[in-house]
Amino acid sequence: MTFRTNLTAFCFILLTTVAQADIVTPKHNAVASAHPLATKAGLEILQAGGNAFDAAVTVASVLGVVEPYSAGIGGGGFWMLHQAKNNKTLMIDAREKAPAAATRDMFLNKKGAVDRDLAINTALSAGIPGQAAAMAHLAEHYGTLPLGKTLAAAIHYADTGFPANKVYLQLAKVRHSVLQRYPASKRLFLLDGAEMDIGTLIRQPGLADTLQALAKDGFAGFYKGDVAKRLVKGVQAYGGIWTEQDLADYTVVERDPIRFNYQGATIWSAPPPSSGGVALQQMFGMMSQFKYSDMNEADKTHLLIEVMRRAYRDRAEYLGDSDFVKIPLNRITSEEYLQDLSDSISMAHATPSSSLGLPKQVGSGTHTTHFSIIDKQGNQVAATLSINLPFGNGVTIEGTGVLLNNEMDDFSAKPGSPNAYGLIGSEANAIEPGKRPLSSMTPTFMEFGPKDNRQLAVIGTPGGSRIITMVFLGLLEALDQKGIQSWVDRPRFHHQFAPDVVQYEDDAFDPKLKAALEKRGHTLKSVGREYGDMHTVRWYQKNGEVEAASDKRRLGYAEISP
Known part of the structure; x- marks a missing residue:
């Protein structure tokens, strides 16, 4: 038994060493x-x-x-760290x-x-x-x-x-x-x-x-x-x-991140009291039940709206400060549960939010900031910080x-009533002394790409209730091997269960796509402005090259060291 245990440990160390030897540390900060x-x-x-x-x-x-x-x-805020x-x-x-x-x-x-x-x-x-x-x-x-x-x-x-x-x-x-x-x-x-x-x-x-x-x-x-x-x-x-x-x-508090896999990628994101990581895991989990890459643009957009709708519904029902409330995390991120959610999605018609049921107890910040960092040792930081509303x-x-x-205000001041962002909360996020309010902040790491070109993304954004869906759309751009600037420049849309509307930037949908979505029963509402302020870094682990990008919607700045 001792020999076998030692042999197993030796093999694990050997494999880890080999894997790490294949990674070239970043050439730049x-x-x-x-x-x-x-x-x-x-x-x-x-x-x-x-x-x-x-x-x-x-x-x-x-x-x-x-x-x-x-x-x-x-x-306050959430700081995702990776110690190389x-x-x-x-x-x-x-x-x-x-x-x-x-x-x-x-x-x-x-x-x-x-x-x-x-x-x-x-x-x-x-x-x-x-x-x-x-x-x-x-x-x-x-x-x-x-x-x-x-x-x-x-x-x-x-x-x-x-x-x-x-x-x-x-x-x-x-x-x-x-x-x-x-x-x-x-x-x-x-x-x-x-x-x-x-x-x-x-x-x-x-x-x-x-x-x-x-x-x-x-x-x-x-x-x-x-x-x-x-x-x-x-x-x-x-x-x-x-x-x-x-x-x-x-x-x-140091917390273990939400970690999950999607089509060869590994994603680490913020756990409760953030709702970001759980929502991302649910959305990607539902998507994995469909042949997303084979879909046309209208089908892809419809599916993304529907998985957003369901993830935000569960956000309202189950999530809060895990030090105070019992969150059924294993159940709501299980393959069986996510299969059931995906089975409720019709590709022909929008699902009315009311048909999914309101959270049991019914009858996040516009101003936040984010930054992403990688150093030459391979240490990483994705931090999303906030004081909630502007000033x-x-x-x-x-x-x-x-x-x-x-x-x-990020607590449910009255369970079932919306906060400044229109987000509904339940008893799980009711006010209690010493409790931390539920958040949408979603600092995230993702390792992805083919075996001969593995990459690491550090990503996040401000944006109140829309933070999670912005990060979601940015990660999809990365998974499609798009250029890093396209991760942050992608036109954005958002559904948060209630109100039952698709919010979007003016350039997110062309007339043909709008018509296709409305035909399926989606209610579309332009926000009348650009939103978000994403900042991201990409590290190519094969050759050590590094890229950085900041959102052109605002005044951000990305730079790598010489």
Whole structure:
């Protein structure tokens, strides 16, 4: 028995060594993010000897400064990591948590309806942020450089300022009425009403001081001591319910990713409390029951809409924080279950969502950011970070520069009622103290391609409820061996079960395809604009070549090192 066990172990090590010998490590470092300043800062850290995890801290922190409308240390997110030296893939869950004083009905008015303003535009809507904890965790366990080095660029841009761009000006206008409610936000982000143009300098000296404290003292620099006291005092002054104990008790969680195979590809994606990985596994699992590659364009599009519909239906029914609710993960991702779902799909007619049944208990962020990184050792990071709506809930805590999230709206404030994105939730995602709200953030890795040309994709995007379907469509482009820019440029469409409409970008469907879909019973609704901001990296494992691409819809920037 001992001999046989040792022989088996030896064979496994031998096969693993051979497999790894066939992989050529990346010839270049690569970073793709939503802002040129963040991408360049990340590459500088890599060129200075840091690894992908160090660069991730730098990129995330700079984005939190130059994209205050998207994600900062007042928010949270999911960080997919692959550590090359031990072939380890995991997700760091830095999702916000409900404060200890949170209650199930905290956003309901006297009539029992959800008070939307209370749920998205006040300090009460802020969960305990996880971003700073994630940075400290990465530095302590995965990086090679101190936070003083990796946060330096963010501290610089917070202190000296960054030039406003068109996206900043657009979103500041969208949230103007909320930002001007709160003095620090009005002063910092609206310049007290002064006229702003492209190039206007936005300075955040209080945020620079908070980042300095994080750099000096790590976790304790944000979640304990002076910064924590100021945060709690400010939150409570605006009607929030944070306590110093809430901050001190915050922890990130390392979770095993959702992992599955599809036609020779292996996909790793975010597990609960993200719904992204489960939805991707379900959609690809349903597709595997059909001869998708042999279909015409109308059939392919119809099938994709139908698998989206069913995955989002199950999202509403079953998913939440797995530390609080029992999720029937094995059942809803089993081959038998997915076969049953696919059997309910008619290729001739759209399935009315109402015929699939509403979640038992019935009667995610528009602003988020993403970045992708690969270093020359083969370490990988896909991180999707958020404060939920643009500029979060609009509250900036005086003296800290911390702009608060409104992620409490991602809970089911009233099970069965839609949130800001129209997503329905059930009891699985009801508010509870210490619980993390369900998310659509879907940072993902995919190994794919023929045996003689295996490739690795690092991919993700912001976009609220549409994140999952954007990543899904991007992965399909990769599986078709399309160029990396086409992954992010592909015109997008989306179905989320309720409302029962196909949302689409104007160039997603030509007149012939529209007519074919409408003939099958689909209701089509243009969103009237482009959406999403995808950033991705591809590594060819045979020769070590690396590519990176950023979405042309926004201002992102992708670059590989010389």
